[in-house]
Amino acid sequence: xxxxxxxxxxxxxxxxxxxxxxxxxxxxxxxxxxxxxxxxxxxxxxxxxxxxxxxxxxxxxxxxxxxxxxxxxxxxxxxxxxxxxxxxxxxxxxxxxxxxxxxxxxxxxxxxxxxxxxxxxxxxxxxxxxxxxxxxxxxxxxxxxxxxxxxxxxxxxxxxxxxxxxxxxxxxxxxxxxxxxxxxxxxxxxxxxxxxxxxxxxxxxxxxxxxxxxxxxxxxxxxxxxxxxxxxxxxxxxxxxxxxxxxxxxxxxxxxxxxxxxxxxxxxxxxxxxxxxxxxxxxxxxxxxxxxxxxxxxxxxxxxxxxxxxxxxxxxxxxxxxxxxxxxxxxxxxxxxxxxxxxx
Numbered sequence: 001x002x003x004x005x006x007x008x009x010x011x012x013x014x015x016x017x018x019x020x021x022x023x024x025x026x027x028x029x030x031x032x033x034x035x036x037x038x039x040x041x042x043x044x045x046x047x048x049x050x051x052x053x054x055x056x057x058x059x060x061x062x063x064x065x066x067x068x069x070x071x072x073x074x075x076x077x078x079x080x081x082x083x084x085x086x087x088x089x090x091x092x093x094x095x096x097x098x099x100x101x102x103x104x105x106x107x108x109x110x111x112x113x114x115x116x117x118x119x120x121x122x123x124x125x126x127x128x129x130x131x132x133x134x135x136x137x138x139x140x141x142x143x144x145x146x147x148x149x150x151x152x153x154x155x156x157x158x159x160x161x162x163x164x165x166x167x168x169x170x171x172x173x174x175x176x177x178x179x180x181x182x183x184x185x186x187x188x189x190x191x192x193x194x195x196x197x198x199x200x201x202x203x204x205x206x207x208x209x210x211x212x213x214x215x216x217x218x219x220x221x222x223x224x225x226x227x228x229x230x231x232x233x234x235x236x237x238x239x240x241x242x243x244x245x246x247x248x249x250x251x252x253x254x255x256x257x258x259x260x261x262x263x264x265x266x267x268x269x270x271x272x273x274x275x276x277x278x279x280x281x282x283x284x285x286x287x288x289x290x291x292x293x294x295x296x297x298x299x300x301x302x303x304x305x306x307x308x309x310x311x312x313x314x315x316x317x318x319x320x321x322x323x324x325x326x327x328x329x330x331x332x333x334x335x336x337x338x339x340x341x342x343x344x
Contacts, residue, residue, distance in 0.1 A: 001079060001080055001099060003099070003101075005078065006077070006078070006079065006117065007117060007138045007139050009075055009076075009077055009078060010077065010086075010103065010115050010116070010117045010138075010139035011138075011139040011140075012069070012075055013074050013075055013086050013105070013113070013115045014115050014116075014139055014140060014141035014142075015065060015066060015069050015141075016069050016070070016072050016074055016075075017074075017112060017113040017114070017115065017141050018066060018141050018142045019065075019066035019067070019069055019070035020070055020112075021110070021112040022066065022142060024110055024112065032167070033142055033143065034055070034059055034062075034142070035050065035055060036163060036166075036167060037142050038050065038054075038055050038058050038059070039163075040137070040140070040159075040163065041058075042058075045195075046166045046170075046194065046195070046198065047194055047195070074086045074113070077092055077103070077105075079092065079095045079096070080095065082095070086105045086113075086115065087105040087106065087113075088105070089103060089104050089105050089106065089150065089153075090153070092105075093132075096120075097120070100119060100120045101117060101118070101119065101120055102117075102118055102119070102120040102132050102134045102155070103115075103116070103117050104116055104148060104150075104155045106148060106150055108143070108145055108148070109243070110234060110235060110239075111231070111234055112143065113141075114141055114143065114144070114145055114148070115139065115140070115141060116134070116137055116139060116140045116141070116144065116157065116160075117137070117138045117139040117140075118134035118135060118136060118137040118138060118157065118159065119134060119135040119136045119138075120132060120133075120134060120135075121133045121134055121135035121158060126210075126214065128152055129152050129153075129154060129214055129217060130152060130153050130154065131153075131154045131156065131210060131213075132153070132154065132155050132156065133156045133158060133206065134155065134156070134157050134158060134159070135158055135159065136159060137157065137159045137160065140160070144157065144160040144163070145157070145160065146160040146161035146164050146209060147161070147209040147210075147212065147213050148213075149213045149216050149217055149220075151217075152217055154210065154213040154214070154217070156206055156209055156210060156213070158202060158206060161202055161205060161206055161209065162198060162199070162202045165198060165201050165202055165205065166198060168181065168273070168274070169181070169185055169190065169198070169201075172185065179273065180269050180270070180272040180273035180290070181269075181270070181273035183269040183273075183294070184201075184266055184267075184269035184270040184273055187201075187265065187266035187269070188200055188201050188266070201266070201270075204264070204266055204267055205267060205270060207264075207267070208255065208259060208264070208267040208270070208271065211254055211255045211258050211259065212247075212250060212251060212254075212255045214254055215249075215250030215251060215253050215254030215255050216246070216247075216250045218250070218253060218254060219246060219249050219250045219253060219317070222314070223246070223317055223318070223321060224321075225321055225324070225325065226246070226317075226321065228324075228328075229242070229320065229321060229324040229328075229331075230242060230243075232324065232328050232329070232331070233324075233331065233332045233335065236332040236336075237332070237336050238331070238332040238333075238335040238336050238339075239332075240278050241278065241282070241335060241336060241339040242320060242335065243278075244276065244278040244279045244282055244339075245282070245313055245316050245317050245320065245339060246317060247279060248279060248282070248283055248286075248309070248313045249310070249313035249314055249316075249317055251271075251306075252306045252307075252309050252310040252313055253310050253314075255271070256268075256271070256302070256306045257303075257306060257307075259271065260299055260302060260303050260306070263299075268290075268302070272287070272290045275287070281343070282339055282340075282342075282343050282344075283309070283343070283344060284343060284344075285305055285309070285344050286302075286305055286306075286309070288305075289301040289302045289304070289305040290302060309344060312342070312344055316338065316339065316342055319338055320335050320338065320339075323335055323338065
């Protein structure tokens with residue numbers, strides 16, 4: 001097996017995906033992502049100060065490359081003279097497991113393709129879910145989701161997760177607001193040992209990510225037709241709402257109950273630190289319960305809210321599917337109205 005050619009093939013598809021979708025980000029988000037992408041590609045440590053001139057030159061060359069490949073088709077992945085469709089992750093991985101490598105090709109937010117190739121750190125089975133945990137990454141795109149799932153296969157990317165945590169903690173340090181992220185960070189010794197603290201936080205949040213992905217799969221089994229609906233409402237406000245509803249359903253079904261049962265306070269704080277504005281908007285009682293817990297240290301406020309809301313999110317998700325089945329082309333506005341009128 002020509003490992004370097006394999007890396008080049010996967011990275012080329014990453015470049016094509018980035019060329020087509022980098023415009024999805026605001027300028028500020030784009031520049032932050034490119035800075036950290038540069039850090040990964042050049043293998044700089046998290047504590048190392050980056051040269052603005054070097055990043056600027058690299059960015060120019062990268063955008064020139066994207067312009068050349070933007071119109072290319074995604075290339076097949078070649079392993080031992082056999083070509084695979086780049087989205088055929090299962091068969092590709094069947095050929096890579098013996099090399100302790102793991103690959104994924106799939107779609108994320110706004111149908112952006114994501115590809116990565118990394119060392120396989122661990123493989124485990126929980127019930128009938130297969131969980132792959134990857135280590136060092138050899139090829140990746142600009143946006144590197146730290147956790148992904150397809151059917152009953154879960155991909156957890158340790159390196160991407162660590163970089164995500166670095167970005168979040170580094171951003172917090174700019175103003176150091178007293179919020180959920182501050183409480184999560186205080187569970188680790190970031191002031192005296194950044195690298196070790198980051199590693200410990202990564203280990204803890206990897207476990208939480210597995211819980212969320214299992215919840216996602218369990219929810220997916222109950223929501224027949226969801227992926228077609230998401231494809232039909234792409235680039236609408238309804239798409240953002242649908243993702244938030246599904247996340248709440250998965251987390252009230254599995255993630256939060258397990259974190260509460262295990263008394264994983266660091267992960268609970270981190271969970272609330274990373275709730276999107278949309279998720280807060282449609283589930284204000286959850287944030288209220290968190291704030292109450294921070295005041296009185298009694299977790300039952302969150303526990304009760306989670307237990308009484310899981311059926312609510314199940315019903316909303318099912319109603320969204322029903323609206324889509326009634327009129328796939330015009331359902332977006334009705335989905336938006338449904339969600340806006342069902343906040344709890």
